[in-house]
Amino acid sequence: MELQAVLMAAGGGSRMMDLTYNTPKPMLPVGNKPLMWYPLNLLERVGFEEVIVITTKEVQKMMSTDPKIKLEVKMKLDVVCIQEDADMGTADALRHIQQKIKTDILVVSCDLITDAALHEVVDLFRAHNATLAMLMSPAHEFTETVPGQKGKMTAEQRDFVGVDESGTRLLFMANEADLEEGLSLRKSIMRKHPRIHIKTGLVDAHLYCLKKSVVDFLTENKFISSIRGELVPYLVRKQFSKSTNSPKTKEDVEDQNQKKKDGDTNPELRILFRDEPLLQLAHERSCWNDHRGDMSEAYHGGKLRCYVHIMDQGLCYRVNTLAAYIEANRLAPKLFEESAVHPSAVISEICLIGSDSIVGASCQVADKSSIKRSTIGNSTTVKEKVKVTNSIIMHGVTIEEGSNILGSVICSNAVIGQGADLKYCLVGNGQHIEPKAERTNEIIVGNDQFMEI
Amino acid sequence: MADSEVTDGLDRKDEIARVKNEGKELTKEEKQRLRKEKKQQKKIKEKKDDKVTSERQKEKTPVTSSPASQPAKQPPTQKEAPAPADKPTKSKAELKAERRLRQEAERASKQSKKGEGGQQGTTSKPKAPPNELQSAVKRLPEHIQVDNPEVLKKLAKKLERQQIPLRSDYGYKVSLFSHLHQYSRKAPLTQQLSIPSAVIHPAIVRLGLQYSQGIVAGSNARSVALLHAFKEVIRDYTTPPNEELSRDLVNKLKPYISFLNQCRPLSASMGNAIKYIKKEISNIPSQWKEEEAKSKLQTRIDGYIEVKITLAAKAISKYAIEKISNGDVILVYGCSSLVNHILCEAFEKDRQFRVIVVDSRPRLEGREAVRRLVQKGIRCTYVLISSVSYILPEVSKVFLGAHALLANGYVMSRVGTSQIALVAKAFNVPVLVCCETYKFCERVQTDSFVSNELDDPDDLIVTRNGKTHLECWQELPLLGLLNLVYDVTPPDFVDLVITDLGMIPCTSVPVVLRVKSVDQ
Numbered sequence: 001m002e003l004q005a006v007l008m009a010a011g012g013g014s015r016m017m018d019l020t021y022n023t024p025k026p027m028l029p030v031g032n033k034p035l036m037w038y039p040l041n042l043l044e045r046v047g048f049e050e051v052i053v054i055t056t057k058e059v060q061k062m063m064s065t066d067p068k069i070k071l072e073v074k075m076k077l078d079v080v081c082i083q084e085d086a087d088m089g090t091a092d093a094l095r096h097i098q099q100k101i102k103t104d105i106l107v108v109s110c111d112l113i114t115d116a117a118l119h120e121v122v123d124l125f126r127a128h129n130a131t132l133a134m135l136m137s138p139a140h141e142f143t144e145t146v147p148g149q150k151g152k153m154t155a156e157q158r159d160f161v162g163v164d165e166s167g168t169r170l171l172f173m174a175n176e177a178d179l180e181e182g183l184s185l186r187k188s189i190m191r192k193h194p195r196i197h198i199k200t201g202l203v204d205a206h207l208y209c210l211k212k213s214v215v216d217f218l219t220e221n222k223f224i225s226s227i228r229g230e231l232v233p234y235l236v237r238k239q240f241s242k243s244t245n246s247p248k249t250k251e252d253v254e255d256q257n258q259k260k261k262d263g264d265t266n267p268e269l270r271i272l273f274r275d276e277p278l279l280q281l282a283h284e285r286s287c288w289n290d291h292r293g294d295m296s297e298a299y300h301g302g303k304l305r306c307y308v309h310i311m312d313q314g315l316c317y318r319v320n321t322l323a324a325y326i327e328a329n330r331l332a333p334k335l336f337e338e339s340a341v342h343p344s345a346v347i348s349e350i351c352l353i354g355s356d357s358i359v360g361a362s363c364q365v366a367d368k369s370s371i372k373r374s375t376i377g378n379s380t381t382v383k384e385k386v387k388v389t390n391s392i393i394m395h396g397v398t399i400e401e402g403s404n405i406l407g408s409v410i411c412s413n414a415v416i417g418q419g420a421d422l423k424y425c426l427v428g429n430g431q432h433i434e435p436k437a438e439r440t441n442e443i444i445v446g447n448d449q450f451m452e453i
Numbered sequence: 454m455a456d457s458e459v460t461d462g463l464d465r466k467d468e469i470a471r472v473k474n475e476g477k478e479l480t481k482e483e484k485q486r487l488r489k490e491k492k493q494q495k496k497i498k499e500k501k502d503d504k505v506t507s508e509r510q511k512e513k514t515p516v517t518s519s520p521a522s523q524p525a526k527q528p529p530t531q532k533e534a535p536a537p538a539d540k541p542t543k544s545k546a547e548l549k550a551e552r553r554l555r556q557e558a559e560r561a562s563k564q565s566k567k568g569e570g571g572q573q574g575t576t577s578k579p580k581a582p583p584n585e586l587q588s589a590v591k592r593l594p595e596h597i598q599v600d601n602p603e604v605l606k607k608l609a610k611k612l613e614r615q616q617i618p619l620r621s622d623y624g625y626k627v628s629l630f631s632h633l634h635q636y637s638r639k640a641p642l643t644q645q646l647s648i649p650s651a652v653i654h655p656a657i658v659r660l661g662l663q664y665s666q667g668i669v670a671g672s673n674a675r676s677v678a679l680l681h682a683f684k685e686v687i688r689d690y691t692t693p694p695n696e697e698l699s700r701d702l703v704n705k706l707k708p709y710i711s712f713l714n715q716c717r718p719l720s721a722s723m724g725n726a727i728k729y730i731k732k733e734i735s736n737i738p739s740q741w742k743e744e745e746a747k748s749k750l751q752t753r754i755d756g757y758i759e760v761k762i763t764l765a766a767k768a769i770s771k772y773a774i775e776k777i778s779n780g781d782v783i784l785v786y787g788c789s790s791l792v793n794h795i796l797c798e799a800f801e802k803d804r805q806f807r808v809i810v811v812d813s814r815p816r817l818e819g820r821e822a823v824r825r826l827v828q829k830g831i832r833c834t835y836v837l838i839s840s841v842s843y844i845l846p847e848v849s850k851v852f853l854g855a856h857a858l859l860a861n862g863y864v865m866s867r868v869g870t871s872q873i874a875l876v877a878k879a880f881n882v883p884v885l886v887c888c889e890t891y892k893f894c895e896r897v898q899t900d901s902f903v904s905n906e907l908d909d910p911d912d913l914i915v916t917r918n919g920k921t922h923l924e925c926w927q928e929l930p931l932l933g934l935l936n937l938v939y940d941v942t943p944p945d946f947v948d949l950v951i952t953d954l955g956m957i958p959c960t961s962v963p964v965v966l967r968v969k970s971v972d973q
Contacts, residue, residue, distance in 0.1 A: 001649060001651075001655075002648075002649045002650055002655035002658070003648060003649045004649075005649075046647065046648045047646070047647020047648050047649065048647075048648065048649055049649070049651075106648075117644070118648055119641070119644055119648060122643075122648050123641060123643055123662055126643075126655070126658060126659040126662050127659065127662040127663055127666055127668055128668070129659070275681060275684060275685070278677060278680070278681040278684070278755075278758070279678075279681060281677050281758075281763075282669060282674050282677040282678040282681060283669075283674070284674075284790075285671055285673040285674035285677060286668070286669045286670055286671050286674035286675075286678075286790075287670055287671045287674075287787075287788035287790070287821045287822070288667055288668050288669070288670050288821070289824070292820055292821075292824075295824060295827070295828050
């Protein structure tokens, strides 16, 4: 077996608490499918037959009852549950399942919606015998108005990504938060790669191909808890560190043994290739070099290599903020050729449903209602003379007559009273909006969501 | 040809009669009969000649039935030429030959009725030799018949059976080379494979990718990488129940080889390595346990690499260093791992020489050669192939690497090598080709057109000063980009071939091949 897929679905959705306080993030409906269905579908299309899913018990329960996942996902899902309150990072989760991992792994996050060609990432991983290969995409501006937003959005901390001339070798990765005094590059990197392209407008798709030795390294080194935050920058830095590159002489090995006895070293990442002398011979005899202009051999003799594939076209969204969620809902249906209106929905004849709207199963839409550019969830009831525009209605919602909903997000099981007028609002789970209410740009959630001070 | 059969009978009877009446005098009637028979035979001979020529025009087949049927005459024969002098003793042998020929003819006629229906007009006897001749004609290999849709269909079926995706050709092919495959590097074969590859071993997928992207390039490197990948395959192999390792493993390797062929056409050295492995696997005795067999195979593979590549390189450099004298100016072309090895060894043995590296687009492999030589401290000059006639007056020797040595003494190497050999010959500069014996192959080729490799045509596109002139080459209907990889150099231009068996002239290659096949 070449690669094992690992789906990280235990995240809490900390940046969109209003949506996720009742529904866990992996099960949020996007285009009437649960969010984790998208990466699972991606893996299935590419040809995976088994996926290890790391999630919480709650999500596992919801997964087993969800029709989409049960019926449409044909892969074998090996669900590993972790405690919700354990506050495990993604790297901690990998450490938790270390026993199950027998080969190199492909780690995907549950909030990734993309139509990227995965073979590009995996080809980089295979061809260059890389330690890490990841996927990135140019960020798109979010154009939709986000409900409940007061004032301009603060710019998120940017990521600085440095690649070489070919655009595939990852040389530098840091977040703006860590670069308080400016961006500094080590001379050793500049000497090996005199031309570096530094890009800021990239979104990390959180899709990583990692070698098995990295997982073994994680089990020994318990300080790393997040893949994105700590492991990836560590690996990128380690590419140019002296200890992984220079061949270990006898004295070095003895020194290391000494240090181990003293017990104060960090465990080193050991990159071992099977049958190394033959591989070395093959590369020596090959007339290929990945760079030119200096006297070093291919890869500068480095064994640890990190590669990135930057998509230049196609969709790639990480649904971890409300704005991303709304954008994803708008665009996700375009990924798949599915009929907009579910066959089991009961639609009256005098209503108007726009071509870019989606109506879920068992819906009831009454007369003279109009639904434009919206997503209606399963088992939702829309009564007469309702206007729904640019909105996302989740499952089990009841919208009484005469309501007007514009640019809003209505969570599951909410009830919108008669004649209510909601503009750019977010209505939490199970909320009731009284009739004839007029709300603009508000987040309406229950009292139990407020923190106790 | 009923006449001839009748005359055959008559002749035979005559011969028998003559044998019986050897001692007696010929009577008048017998003399007359003899004269008549001679006349008849002459007529038949004329008819036969006509038929022979007409048949030759039709089928170019020899008429071997004539000598057997008319031993009295001396008709031109092509295959069997029984001495016409031994007429009397030939009767029984001739009878047997007759019978044999008739049986063969009948068999051939049955075959020909099944196969070629167009040759119904001719008789059965001349059909026996044509089929023998046709079976001696070799079938053209598939990879140089790309413009034949039937061959493509067969290839597609074979790949489907082995569950390997078919790689489609890319772009307009120049008409002279339209019989070869032309792939694009941007459309790798892995696009159509499932990502955790189940059908093909991951080491082989990795190898195929490295081949198609050019990360492993060069005859020696490709063979070593191939053997390394096969070692991994053998390590991960388990014999299924009720199967024998010696047979099943060979069958497992076949789809891998097709896959690698699709990624990049196999080189001659890889072909020889694969033959060796297959032979070793089939020679494993069935009573050996799996672990033992696998470890034995791995040792054999290691031994093959050690002997044929590493030690051969040592032997070749030992011979070659004898040919390098102090003050030499050596010209090399491209990046040949063996030539680089020789030059580095010669430099370590304190020979004083300098090197001129000739390079050519689009591969520009010479840059890598210059890097390796300069790293050792050798003085190098770098030129492009367009200036080779300018720089040759300075050169004292030319060292060339080879991709393969063909059975008729031709050297197959990177495109441009024959050009350099030609110009060197014109300047009377000695050309030495360095090649290990495992790259010798049984193929015969006299031109670079029939069997070659077409690389990605987009490699020829270059951006200078921000302008890419050939960007939209596909839209121009009459423009074709040709990126050849190999060419053949005739043995007249090569003065010496340095192999691990010694220094041999180019024409001794078939001798080496014969000796090798006798050894095996």
